[in-house]
Amino acid sequence: MRDDVVQASSVLAHPPERVWEVVGAPERYSRFVPEISWCEVVEPASPGRGPRCLIRLRPRRGELVEEQIHAVVHRSGEHVVWRGVADERSWVSVELHPLPDSRTELVARLMLPSPRAELSRSALKRSVQEIARRIDRHLSGDPAPPEDPQRNKATTLRTASTLVRAGVLSAGRPDKVARQLTSLAQWGATLAGGYQAAAGRAPAEPALHDERCARTFGQTEERSNRLANALAERGVRPRDRVALMCRNHAAMVESFIACGKLGADVVLLNTGLSASAVAKVIAVHQPVAVLADDEFARVITDVRGEFLRVSTWPEAEAGYPTVDELIAGAKPARRKPVDRPGRIVVLTSGTTGVPKGARRPTPKGVGAAAALLDRIPLRSGDRIVVAAPLFHTWGLAAMQIGMALRASLALVRRFDAEETLRTIAEQRCDALFAVPIMLQRILDLPSRIRGRYDLSSLRIVASSGSAMSGAFVHEFTETFGDVLYNLYGSTEVSWASIADPDDLRAAPTTAGRCPLGTRVAILDEDRRPVPPGGEGQIFVGNEMLFDGYTDGGSLPRAHDLMATGDVGYVDADGRLFVTGRADEMIVSGGENVFPRPVEEALMALPGVYEVAVVGVPDTEYGQRLAAYIVPRRNARLHAEDIRAYIHQRLARFAVPRDVYFVPELPRNATGKVLKRLLNDDTWPMDPDGGLAPVWPGH
Known part of the structure; x- marks a missing residue:
């Protein structure tokens, strides 16, 4: 053997044909090999020719490497040799030798020319043995070994260290620090307590900015005191419910804080709800007051019931008192701390009908802020553009984390991509909180328009609310740099994981x-941990799991964790991947199929702007997939080409039988695709088989 070739071997307790299920599936390598973060089959294997793949790998002490590889040897169940396309001096050979008792010897040989030849023979041997153990456990169905419970625990020291690093805890004038700490001690880590603490520490610093006004922390404190007193004079009491139907602006935040000072629960109404849905939500939750922007006045007027009506964004004479009028006529006296902090009720996204109310927990302390700051490096005093709706869990999180950081919030009432860039440039903003569809609209702007704005101050673009395709992540990162952070969570579990720029590059x-203080487990149908590399339902544990739905329902729990309703897996380096919604899985010809991998593959096609894939009934196979595609401008796509493209990259049963070209996808107010509407006969589409028309605007 050549001196520059490193060899190692290990014995597995399974026959070669079983081991080949992993060795012969390069798209699954990242689940078993920590150094491989990504492997995508770009040309499948065919008779006499092995597959070609795009791979990203990171040696333990090296930089991320991306290259194409192809299998120059590909004997099923026996031997595969991967060689670099650009650099044929690099290759990896894996041979499977049958042993007695249905065992297999896995022999790995590695040739990595300098300067990438970093693995010693002893290190390679250890690595191969570790990989072999993962494969063995996976094939045996043995659960993955439990994580060290201390590994991600939110200890007092780690929490404090995170908060100090972000500037939440910092030295200052003793009297101001005392006022800050007293407010937090009396009111807790609530919006009322946080903004009162910020006013005590930095009263003259900017707190809120919208298209009509700017407020300091001191002004926000006084106005919310007056508003709380005015609402109390009109009958709002502790534990009453107050509904808010507002877009992003200062009056909404002030109303939020005022309700907290009264100990009243806030019900956040989605601005995209239909009039009938609003009426149903109000009938279920029975608020004593509804504070709404004037554009929703007609919707609120038509709702039956006796409750106080207040205008939060006056545009015309609606016959209701405005927030400013209530504030002007009320006393500025501070409210006394309440026995029970007001709770927040967030409506679920409502993709399957009328949304349910989810009771958000009151943070037990500043640990909730530390969890996000552990993965997203925001700092005290940052200027944050909040484009995500405040009634949405992600917009709410932006407001709560901004409160902890004493950040200045630039509130975007109606999202416009160019106006958002103008705000970032003019106010020298450090961060943007948005949902993925907003980032897509920013990316859609012509480069000449994006180039007008100096975005050099922008360190963080924090996104959540729906999945982002790999193609989008790559394009956004190439355009704006390593600023993208993606939070995966839900209304019910708050957060599960956060991908930072390093993760998204890999x-x-x-x-x-x-993040800090959060655990994720992948469990099977019997609520047992799946083996390494296995898929299962995603369960999450943290201190911000919701308190249940307002109708008394909840979500399944196991091992002190709560179900997300999603299916996914964890790779060998500890990253979480979401395969799809459990309720979106279909069974086609006896095979379990998820739409999301098909959507991901289609989004890589240059002519595809957006795509949604759903399951539909099939008389022969039980169910099949249907793809709804929004083409890019001037793109010409044919349904048969779409099917052929997926057939090359995914299994036969993942190929969509039906392909429709549509001008847009139905979405709710937060940009989430409403897949239930795609099967509606009234939704516009082109029949299967035709060329995609040239839709304007994409």
Whole structure:
């Protein structure tokens, strides 16, 4: 053997044909090999020719490497040799030798020319043995070994260290620090307590900015005191419910804080709800007051019931008192701390009908802020553009984390891509909180328009709310640099994981890693941990799991964790990946199929702007997939080409039988695709088989 070839071997307790299920599936390598973060088959194997793949790998002490590889030897169940396309001096050989008792010897040989030849023979041997153990456990169905419970625990020291690094805890004038700490001690880590603490520490610093006004922390404190007193005079009491139907602006935040000072629960109404849905939500939750922007006045007027109506964004004479009028006529006296902090009710996204109310927990302390700051490096005093709706869990998180950081929030009432860039440039903003469809609209702007704005101050673009395709992540990162952070979570579990720029460079579709104090487990149908590399339902544990739905329902729990309703897996380096919604899985010809991998593959096609894949009934196979595609401008796509493209990259049963070209996808107010509407006969589409028309605007 040549001196520069490193060899190692290990014995597995399974026959070669079983081991080949992993060795012969390069798209699954990242689940077993920590150094491989991504492997995508770009040309499948065919008779006499092995597959060709795009691979990203990171030696333990090296930089991320991306290259194409192809299998120059590919004997099923026996031997595969991977060689670099650009550099044929690099190759890896894996041979499977049958042993007695249905065992297999796995022999790995590695040739990595300098300067990438970093693995010693002893290191390679250890690595091969570790990989072999993962494969063995996977094939045996043995659960993955439990994580060290202390590994990600939110200890007092780690929490304090995170908060000090972000500037949440910092030295200052003794009297101001005392006022800050007293407010937090009396009111807790609530919006009322946080903004009162910020006013005590930095009253003259900017707190809120919208298209009509700017407020300091001191002004926000006084106005919310007056508003709380005005609402109390009109009958709002502790534990009453107050509904808010507002877009992002200062009056909404002030109303939020005022309700907290009264100990009233806030019900956040989605601005995209239909009039009938609003009426149903109000009938279920029975608020004593509804504070709404004037554009929703007609919706609120038509709702039956006796409750106080207040205008939060006056545009015309609606006949209701405005927030400013209530504030002007009320006393500025501070409210006394309440026995029970007001709770927040967030409506679920409502993709399957009328949304349910989810009771958000009151943070037990500043640990909730530390969890996000552990993975997203925001700092005290940052200027944050909040484009995500405040009624949405992600917009709410932006407001809560901004409160802890004493950040200045630039509130975007109606999202416009160019106006958002103008705000970032003019106010020298450090961060943007948005949902993925907003980032897509920014990316859609012509480069000449994006180039008008100086975005050099922008360090963080924090996104959540729906999945981002790998193609989008790559394009956004190439355009704006390593600023993208993606949070995976839900209304019910808050957060599960956060992907930072390093994660997204390594694996663009990853949901990232758990923040401080959060645990994720992948469980099977019997609520047992799956083997290494296995898929299962995603369960999450943290201190911000919701308190249940307002109708008394909840979500399944196991091992002190809560179900997300999603299915996924964890790769060998600890990154979480979401395969799809459990309720979206279909069974086609006896095979389990998820739409999301098909959507991911289609989004890589240059002519595809957006795509949604759903399951539909099939008389022969039980169910089949249907793809709804929004083409890019001037793109000409044919349904048969779409099917052929997927057939090359995914299994036969993942090929969509039906392909429709549509001008847009139905979405709710937060940009989430409403897949239930795609099967509606009234939704516009081109029949299967035709060329995609040239839709304007994409």
